[in-house]
Amino acid sequence: MTVTSGYDGRRAARARKFGFARALCLAAFGLAARAGANTSNGFNLPLGVTEISRDIYGLHMEAFWICVGIAAVVFGAMIYSLLKFRHSQGAVADTTMSHSTQVEIIWTIIPAVILIVMAIPAAKIILKMEDTRNSELSIRVTGYQWKWEYQYMDAAEGIDFFSTLARDSNFARQLHSGIDPNTVPNYLLEVDKPLVIPSGTKVRLLLTSQDVIHAWWVPDFGAKRSVVPGFVNELWFRIDPGKEGIYRGQCAALCGRDHGFMPIVVDVRTPDEFKKWVGEQKAAAKPAEAVAAAGSPADDRIADRSTARSAQALPN
Numbered sequence: 001m002t003v004t005s006g007y008d009g010r011r012a013a014r015a016r017k018f019g020f021a022r023a024l025c026l027a028a029f030g031l032a033a034r035a036g037a038n039t040s041n042g043f044n045l046p047l048g049v050t051e052i053s054r055d056i057y058g059l060h061m062e063a064f065w066i067c068v069g070i071a072a073v074v075f076g077a078m079i080y081s082l083l084k085f086r087h088s089q090g091a092v093a094d095t096t097m098s099h100s101t102q103v104e105i106i107w108t109i110i111p112a113v114i115l116i117v118m119a120i121p122a123a124k125i126i127l128k129m130e131d132t133r134n135s136e137l138s139i140r141v142t143g144y145q146w147k148w149e150y151q152y153m154d155a156a157e158g159i160d161f162f163s164t165l166a167r168d169s170n171f172a173r174q175l176h177s178g179i180d181p182n183t184v185p186n187y188l189l190e191v192d193k194p195l196v197i198p199s200g201t202k203v204r205l206l207l208t209s210q211d212v213i214h215a216w217w218v219p220d221f222g223a224k225r226s227v228v229p230g231f232v233n234e235l236w237f238r239i240d241p242g243k244e245g246i247y248r249g250q251c252a253a254l255c256g257r258d259h260g261f262m263p264i265v266v267d268v269r270t271p272d273e274f275k276k277w278v279g280e281q282k283a284a285a286k287p288a289e290a291v292a293a294a295g296s297p298a299d300d301r302i303a304d305r306s307t308a309r310s311a312q313a314l315p316n
């Protein structure tokens with residue numbers, strides 16, 4: 001973190017204004033994914049590091065080229081007709097043709113075929129995205145205003161922590177902070193404790209919320225799911241082996257005042273490194289557990305006393 005020497009309000013305000021304008025432009029051009037992506041070139045969806053993200057990319061490109069084809073045919077016919085049959089060339093309007101069953105059948109069948117061609121692969125990918133069977137690691141994700149909680153299950157059972165906006169970003173975002181956000185690395189896309197997962201493993205997230213609707217989104221995983229209070233939604237991804245690293249995302253549902261300040265950071269490690277991390281986390285948790293256990297008899301005594309007192313106070 002770099003603190004500008006003295007308070008330069010105007011400069012900070014300008015930086016914030018610039019940051020806001022840039023965010024608006026990125027969102028407007030559908031490039032918001034770029035902010036958190038490692039594999040996006042800034043002009044298209046990220047290719048990503050999972051099979052699902054590549055499937056989504058393929059689907060998107062298929063739809064894109066179909067649109068290009070349709071545009072070429074429609075605009076080509078329009079421009080040709082405008083030039084060829086213009087008034088100055090002596091063209092006379094055909095007033096006799098008011099209905100053609102043949103043409104109507106053609107312009108119904110062609111779009112229907114195009115839609116079916118697009119729907120078949122889309123349905124296949126959606127079914128694949130929903131298939132959370134045979135997952136190897138489950139993590140419960142809870143959204144809060146404005147942070148995430150990660151509770152590990154299966155082999156990493158017992159690991160449970162909150163992931164909140166990193167201090168550098170949090171200081172810089174305050175009004176009149178005097179800190180130029182451009183000097184903060186990964187501004188608003190950094191957390192204190194990232195989610196750690198192994199590569200090459202089918203990871204299933206069980207997502208729920210404690211307050212309002214959030215959305216867990218990491219563009220490079222092709223993963224995005226609404227996080228709804230009272231519901232448990234599922235999401236899965238398997239990061240390609242060899243693609244270990246840091247991946248960034250954001251809450252993708254307008255969830256309140258600090259919606260922009262609950263980023264997601266995922267630290268993908270090899271299965272061996274992940275196992276080591278799990279061991280370290282469990283070892284670090286043991287002394288805390290021991291203290292809690294040592295403190296419990298006294299707590300019980302206090303509880304007993306207060307129970308006894310309230311029992312006495314109760315009228316018979």
Ligand SMILES: [Cu+2]
Pocket residue numbers: 143213214215251252253254255259262
């Ligand atoms: Cu949120």
